[in-house]
Amino acid sequence: MVLFLFSNAIMAQLKSVDYADGNQKLSGFVAKPSKAIKDNPGILILPAWMGIDDHSKETADELAKLGYNTFVADIYGVGNKPSNSSEAGQKAGHFKKNILEYQARIQLALEQLVKQGANPDKIIVIGYCFGGTGAIEAARANMKVKGIVSFHGGLGRDESRTLNSINCKVLVLHGADDPFVPEAEIKSFQSEMRKSNADWQMVYYSNAVHAFTEKKAGNDNSKGAAYNENAAKRSWKAMLQFLDEVL
16 A cells, blocks of 8 residues: 655655564555665654554654655554554553563564665664653664664663663653653663663653643643643654764
8 A cells, every 4th residue: 555645745655564473464654765865774663552653654754755764663463453542551561561572573673674775774763652662672672773762652671671781872752741651760761771871862841741742642731641742843853863963
């Protein structure tokens, strides 16, 4: 399936790509730039807990227009897309508890990004919410990436896991009022980054809660998840600056 999107007279194209994890069929989306940046850098996009959605596809499209090869990962697999937040919580929870399965799905998506033309030595992983957690896991697993960007992602880590050095650069974009990431989790994460000798940054956005980049989250901060236009725009610019630095 091919989706055509038009913006400011520039045409971009999203194309579905079928792949697999054993017997589980997976289906992601690739977007190729009409004119790539030097060295064909690639960006892997990890969606939030509802799976591949409009937001992740729009992100792939916008980054392709800027010259990046992009791929939206299918973490859950064909036939497993959640239909509501309860199902999403269960499915995302499974991968958070079975972290090696999550890392394996991310690795498979990275391989697809390279197969679609991205330079294997110029890869960035970005993710939103559950996908932001996945981006951090790509760093923890020392996947072959230059950097990762987590938008309002979970930061938790099972303390029984082996602490490895982190070789890629890390950017965490965080809502200052996010009720789903406790202060203890933030402190533990920052301690982990120091012990891992990571090159890391963490940016806080005022008046922003969870899911601050997602317009469909509404504008009611009291619900714990809400869109914040300022935070969305600022975090996007921070990511672009990070991409420019790392790639």
